[in-house]
Amino acid sequence: MSDTQAKKGEEVRVRIWDLPVRLFHWVMVALFAFSWWTAENDHLDWHFLSGYAILGLLLFRVYWGVVGSTTARFASFVKGPRALLSYARQLLARPGKISLGHNPMGGWSVLAMLLLLLTQVGLGLFAIDVDGVEGGPLSNLVSFETARRMSSLHGLLFNILLIVVGLHVAAILFYLFYKRENLIVAMLNGRKRVAGDVAQEMRFVSLWWALPGLAVACLLVLWVVYGHF
């Protein structure tokens, strides 16, 4: 019997996250921390490289959000206001509605995090330091004043991101301790225990589909860093 063919009431372990989503997540966590550390300790060359890697990762995630497995797709987790409100109304219920993938509130927060991270990297590409010596690869496309403004916004948005990521981790802990739902293990091994009647058929895309996305993401990053005029 497959994961998703269990009888009603029976608990089953279903696969919910594919490898690219899990790798994306944990590499992003590491690079986010590394970018912070390199900025704080003036290792700007490493900070730049980390930012380029984050950019590549985000571009890949956008691609995977369109062609990836069911739970990776934006269309499957960005829900309308009705689903959002209905989910929010039962947020404190125990046990709550189990989602296979991001829940309707989580879906919007994921989208917000991805957009904030993209904006953050975008600002970094145009930013320049006070002496005008160390600058992002696109800083020469704008005036020094504009590049300095981008630097300030880059610093401000980082603080906003810290708050957003703090809320993200707090939400995960709320699920763990209050709702007794371990989302962290699911993001590590890709699987979750759910009642058989919650399980549903999901489509997992072959990993080969990740290759064109990775290649295009790398080429775009190389073009942004070296190919502009």
Ligand code: HEM
């Ligand atoms: C140690 C700290 C962290 C933990 C334990 C954690 C845990 C998780 C978990 C469990 C999910 C899946 C939520 C769900 O089931 O809907 C998730 C999703 C996500 N997290 Fe984190 N997270 C952490 C840090 C971060 C950081 C630092 C960032 C960004 C800088 C981040 C960005 C994201 C994003 C973008 C997603 C959506 C993943 C996707 O759909 O591709 N997380 N996180």
